[in-house]
Amino acid sequence: MSDIAVTDTAFTGFRVVREHPLALPFWALAALVFSLAIKGAFLAAGGKIIDPPMFQTDPAQARAMLAEFAGLAPAILAAAAVGLVVNCIAYAALNRAVLRPQEGAFGFLRLGVGELRLLGAMVLLAIVFLAAYIGLIFVVVICAALAALGGKVVAIIVGAMTLATAICIFAILAVRLSLVLPCAFDTGKIALGESWALTRGRFWPILGVYLLALALTGVVLLLAWLVKMGVGALVLGSRLPDFLTNEPENLADLFTPVILLRFTLSAVTSALIWPLTLTPAPAIYRQLVAARGAPKP
Numbered sequence: 001m002s003d004i005a006v007t008d009t010a011f012t013g014f015r016v017v018r019e020h021p022l023a024l025p026f027w028a029l030a031a032l033v034f035s036l037a038i039k040g041a042f043l044a045a046g047g048k049i050i051d052p053p054m055f056q057t058d059p060a061q062a063r064a065m066l067a068e069f070a071g072l073a074p075a076i077l078a079a080a081a082v083g084l085v086v087n088c089i090a091y092a093a094l095n096r097a098v099l100r101p102q103e104g105a106f107g108f109l110r111l112g113v114g115e116l117r118l119l120g121a122m123v124l125l126a127i128v129f130l131a132a133y134i135g136l137i138f139v140v141v142i143c144a145a146l147a148a149l150g151g152k153v154v155a156i157i158v159g160a161m162t163l164a165t166a167i168c169i170f171a172i173l174a175v176r177l178s179l180v181l182p183c184a185f186d187t188g189k190i191a192l193g194e195s196w197a198l199t200r201g202r203f204w205p206i207l208g209v210y211l212l213a214l215a216l217t218g219v220v221l222l223l224a225w226l227v228k229m230g231v232g233a234l235v236l237g238s239r240l241p242d243f244l245t246n247e248p249e250n251l252a253d254l255f256t257p258v259i260l261l262r263f264t265l266s267a268v269t270s271a272l273i274w275p276l277t278l279t280p281a282p283a284i285y286r287q288l289v290a291a292r293g294a295p296k297p
Contacts, residue, residue, distance in 0.1 A: 003291040004205040004284060010212035012283040013275030016097050023097070024271050026107025030093075031274075032267035034086040036254055039263075042079035043251050088115045088122065094278035095185040099286060114185055121184040125177060128192070132173055136166040175199060175206050182282035186289075198288045209280050217276045224269040231265060 017024065092115045093108040140162045147158035179195035187194070199206055248254045254263075 004202060004209065004287055006205050006208045006212065009209045009280055009283045009287065010216065012098065012279040013213070013216075013277070016094070016275045016279055017272075019101070020097060020104055020108075023104065023107035026109055027093070027271035027274055028268045030089070030107070030109055031270035032264055034082075034089075035263055035267060035270075038079050038082045038086065039248065040251055040254060041082045042075045043248065043254070044078070084119065084122065085115075088118045090274055091118050091122075091181055091278055092185060094274055095182050095282045097275070098279050098282040099182065099186055117184050117188060117190065118181055121181050121190045124190060124192070125180055128177070129170075129173070132170060136170060140166050171207070172203065175203055175210070178206065178210070178281050179285045179288070182285035185282070186285065198285065198292070202288070206284055209284060213276055213280045217273055220272055220276060221269070224265075224272060228262075228265045228269070232261070235261065 089109060089111060092110060095118075096103050096108040096110070096114075140159065143162040144155055144159035148155040150158075176199045177192060177195050179198055180190070180192060183194045183198075184190045248256075248259050253259060
């Protein structure tokens with residue numbers, strides 16, 4: 001019998017919200033500040049929204065478009081840096097809600113050593129997954145190229161099989177390393193091996209938890225989108241298209257009523273989504289650590 005309660009673990013986010021309802025306003029406010037900070041960093045660094053055509057056949061226009069995208073690199077990096085810090089704070093808060101529920105002040109939000117440790121763990125995981133992605137793509141391309149020597153049909157079959165295998169390997173890697181962050185938060189050590197050891201022989205129940213949590217997140221997102229549309233239509237009426245599509249072009253635009261309303265509604269959605277997506281991993285970690293320390297029957 002598995003020592004992971006799949007359904008109960010997938011519903012951890014709902015339980016956290018039920019037990020700590022006063023954390024929701026803090027999460028919504030934090031999500032609003034975070035989203036404004038990320039967008040503000042992008043705009044302050046000279047970023048702008050580019051809507052390229054789906055197909056670009058003119059070589060001169062294509063080169064100009066690539067140059068325009070290249071010019072956005074500083075803005076993208078600035079937004080990514082702020083976003084990484086934001087993710088660390090959010091991850092730490094929800095790990096704290098599961099592993100240290102007694103530290104519930106200010107919606108479990110902090111900015112300290114624990115968050116910096118998660119930042120290091122995230123960077124390490126990003127390097128690992130980037131290396132795995134590049135390696136798997138390289139293998140897929142090589143296999144497809146070699147199979148092409150046997151004809152088009154053989155190339156398609158082998159390429160599809162190799163791609164499917166690469167996706168499975170990537171999924172296994174993602175599941176087996178999914179406890180690195182809660183482990184780093186709980187023990188203070190950034191260790192890939194600990195997550196690998198804890199998840200050994202438990203791939204399917206862990207994957208089941210994540211898939212069920214993802215399905216629940218999809219339902220909540222759909223309901224939140226309907227509410228967002230309803231509020232936008234009620235408040236703005238005929239200006240609803242502007243509410244949905246207009247993007248701020250400078251820092252001053254961030255604080256116009258329409259943009260602030262949209263960011264606020266999105267922040268409330270984030271406050272509901274965070275516990276659903278970020279609590280399953282620490283909940284799994286807590287169960288597996290408890291099971292490992294339990295006496296043998």
